[in-house]
Amino acid sequence: MTSINFVDVDRLQRDLEAIVGPRRMSMRAVDLDTYSRDMWPRLLIAYREGAIDVPRPHAVVWPEHVREVVSVVKLARELGIPIVPYGGGSGVCGGAVPIQGGITIDTKRMQQLRSVHSDELICDVEAGINGERFERDLERRGYTFGNFPSSIYCSTVGGWLATRAAGQLSTKYGKVEDRVAGLTVVTGRGEVIETDGPNRALRGPNWTQLLLGSEGTLGLITSARLRVSPAPQLRVFRGFEVDDVATGLTAIRRVLQKGLRPAVVRLYDEMDTLMNSFGHKEEDEAHEVRGPVPPVSTGALPAWPAGEPPK
Ligand SMILES: Cc1cc2nc3c(=O)[nH]c(=O)nc-3n(C[C@H](O)[C@H](O)[C@H](O)COP(=O)(O)OP(=O)(O)OC[C@H]3O[C@@H](n4cnc5c(N)ncnc54)[C@H](O)[C@@H]3O)c2cc1C
Structure with missing residues (x-):
């Protein structure tokens, strides 16, 4: 040191x-x-x-x-x-x-969701906004960013970008680095760079991807242009019991290889299954999402049809 x-x-x-x-x-x-x-x-x-x-x-x-x-x-x-x-x-x-x-x-005092552009499906957001507040602000306008790390309530958008965070719904929406159009960054020299600005390098490295996951070592992200999706109108949840972990893995592989994209697929082993069975009430099969209706209606989350996962 x-x-x-x-x-x-x-x-x-x-x-x-x-x-x-x-x-x-x-x-x-x-x-x-x-x-x-x-x-x-x-x-x-x-x-x-x-x-x-x-x-x-x-x-x-x-x-x-x-x-x-x-x-x-x-x-x-x-x-x-x-x-x-x-x-x-x-x-x-x-x-x-x-x-x-x-x-x-x-960065937490830089916390504005400045705009959401419905044509491009891109929002402009300051880096210090709390993750949960960001999602709620988007949801009120009919959109979702789709990144739901377990720490969403105690992390910031800038932190997600600096660590390449992955959320629970990344099967559908991708990881955070898949959803970034551009970053505004203050470098160690005190220069302000916009990786999607008019002066961005046409050749050379992809600065956005270089800065993502750099944990603050290459600069401080002050805001970002992020891709958003219409908020889902319907969320459908399904659970299936399989004989063992290997069978479950095969089923999941088949689902994804068929091009189906559930928002999330989780596989629990025997111990997790036992632990998750304690204290859970029976849930409805499908929940209608209340709130503003998204501007386009393609946001429903795909789900396996009732019964068995695809073979
Ligand atoms: C209970 C719990 C659950 C978690 N679940 C997940 C999960 O599901 N998925 C996942 O990916 N991670 C998870 N994490 C890890 C952590 O929440 C993520 O890494 C998150 O992205 C960090 O965000 P933060 O705002 O707290 O960043 P911080 O902890 O404040 O910072 C993390 C790093 O990023 C840098 N940094 C922060 N903000 C900026 C900025 N604006 N510009 C440049 N650099 C910056 C910091 O210097 C540091 O190097 C979890 C952590 C906990 C404690």
Whole structure:
């Protein structure tokens, strides 16, 4: 691990306050502690056992505009200290842990769903929006992004993009990287790049795909143009009992190879089946989804016909 420059904390505080104001930056111990970790299990266990020192950031900021992010990044560059983008902090790989201190940039105050273009089926959304709120905002307008990670309630769209998150309905909608038209990113030099903008490189690497999954190491994503789908008008759920896991796998393979695309297919082994059978009420076979009617009617989720999975 390389060490960073000596940090003049008085200057850091003064300059950050000049950029975002005193209420949207903090150097208080309670905030620095909060931003010292994500949900990486090994790290959490080590903290609990007191096995390692907690690496805290020098400061935390909550910008609301791209120009504020640019100024903070330029300040960090001038001081020779790292920046750490931070969304919901639900990452499980330690990517948001400030191992060398520096400035943690929490994106959660950049949280607007700016627009949904019904012709292109593309929305423009800020990176710090909470995943569940994003889906609800889209659903109110008759759309879905279709990415439902188990952590949807505690993660951000920017975090999904930075980690290439995959959701429960990815069989139908794809993983997050399949749904991105373009990103707005602030680089480590403080430049603003739009990967789908007029100046995008016509040759050379695909910057969108390069930045996806880069865990904040190549830049901070401030907003994204994402592909949306009409929200489903009907959700149909089916459960089938099979003799063993191998038979279940064969059935699923046949379904997908026939070109059928259920929104999700899950296979439970014997133990999971037993555990899931506790405390569940019988559900209706199909649920009509209430809410705004989507502008086009192709959103119904395909499902296996009642009875048996296709052979
Ligand atoms: C209970 C639980 C269930 C989970 N289920 C799933 C699941 O079903 N599928 C799945 O894929 N993952 C899952 N995860 C992992 C985690 O939720 C995902 O990786 C999620 O995408 C992280 O989003 P976040 O906003 O919390 O990001 P954070 O944890 O804040 O950050 C994750 C990484 O992305 C970087 N980053 C965050 N925001 C930005 C940004 N705007 N620009 C650039 N870099 C950024 C951070 O620096 C860090 O490296 C789960 C985690 C938990 C705790």
